Amino acid sequence: MTEETRPGEPLSGPTPTPAAGTRLDRWLGAYAARTHGMRASEIRALFAVANRPEVVSLAGGMPYLEGLPLDVIGELAQRVVQTRGTTALQYGSGQGDEGLREQILEVMRLEGIEAHPDDVVVTTGSQQALDLVTRLFVDPGDVVVAEAPSYVGALGVFRAYEADVVHVPLDAHGIVPEALETTLADLAREGRRVKFLYTIPNFHNPAGVTLSRERRPRILEIAQRHGVLVVEDNPYGLLGFEGDPLPAMRSVDDEGVIYLGSFSKTFAPGYRVGWAVAPHAVREKLVLASESAILCPSNASQLAISGYLATCDWKGQVKAFRELYRERRDAMIGALAEHLPDATWTVPDGGFYTWVRLPDGLDAKAMLPRAVTARVAYVPGTAFYADGQGADHVRLSFCFPTPDRIREGVRRLAGVVSAESEL
Ligand code: PMP
Secondary structure (H helix, E strand, O other): OOHOOOOOOOOOOOEEEEEEEEOOOOHHHHHHHHHHHOOOOOHHHHHHHOOOOOOEEOOOOOOOHHHOOOOHHHHHHHHHHHHHHHHHHOOOOOOOHHHHHHHHHHHHHOOOOOHHHHEEEEEEEEHHHHHHHHHHOOOOOOEEEEEEEOHHHHHHHHHOOEEEEHHHHHOEEEEEEEEHHHHHHHHHOOOOEEEEEEEEEEEOOOOOOOOOOHEEEEEEEEHHHOOOEEEEEOOOOOOOOOOOOOOOOHHHOOOOEEEEEEOOOOOHHHOOOOEEEEHHHHHHHHHHHHHHHHOOOOHHHHHHHHHHHHOOOOOHHHHHHHHHHHHHHHHHHHHHHOOOOOOOOOOOOEEEEEEEEOOOOOOOOHHHHHHHHOOOOOOEHHHOOOOOOOOEEEEEEEEOOOOOHHHHHHHHHHHHHHHHHHO
16 A cells, blocks of 8 residues: 555645546545445546537537627626625525525416425526435435436436436337336335436437327326326426427426426526425425535525516527527438438427437447547437446537537538448
């Protein structure tokens, strides 16, 4: 054992910095067991390269903020500090600003949700809500049922709390009810404790599909019958390209569903404001858990968003985003049809992503370094499963690059795929 790895010894004097990757972790023996599953994504190093301007990144899920009236938003932020500075810059309520919670009700009404401001807990993005919900319900080894594939950030949280993720297949209409029924029945027979079903009903990340209107009550009925709570994660629900939003599952069942919302995709992720709407008793625990994690969400962010909702045409802005993303979806689907005829893909009715199955025999993860060399990036499908499936899929995002860049990116990807097929 070297000096640096001996646990518990104080460092004497400055330690030289060894070359990256050569230093053993002095605290290795001290970490909690639940950290053992935490690991940097295998593709993180490539993303540093993927962010170079010459690379067309179809990888990230970043909203296109150049569509926002940044001058107006800047003035609003300034006004918040000038007129309510001692509140905005102060600690606040652990549950979140009451005025914003009222306004969140108005946002959720667009998806048929009727709630009380007391039911809403404001969080630091819906990512924090995912963390809190998992912290409340999951003991190591408990089962969380999630779609196959599922959101990579949620899988990271489930892993951090040592959940056992059991996947249920999706098709073009969302999670398959018969498969959910069989999975829950099998788990019950095995005596496994299922803590919740985690689902992204609208414009799924990464699959791009939407749970159909007909299936929604069926999924709720199956979950109820098996005594399984539903966590409905819905950051993209208002970003549909056609027609009105479908009714949220929470609008049908207010006792069996925890609903997660976010301003990240319809406004801006930088403020880091999301929310959870939970059954009454759960809501109280969520507030306690949130207080112990962060004391309170940022007042400055909440008041800035509150001002935006009160004084800007936010519905008009959401409509503008929908049109922008629809045009980009069309560019991507058109380019896929033109350049990658041997692949198959989902055609999303909203949101940011399409899920592409590569021609037979290709491995998306193995191919990624060659794609980056060809100046295009994507996320390999394996990132979206807890069990290593997905090597034959890629997630392509159409939210950030312009239509021309999307077409160029897909053209480059097609070049890599055809070179790969000849290997
Ligand atoms: N859920 C899903 C399905 C997402 O795609 C994201 C962001 N990519 C989040 C939750 C987290 O979003 P935020 O924390 O910014 O609200």
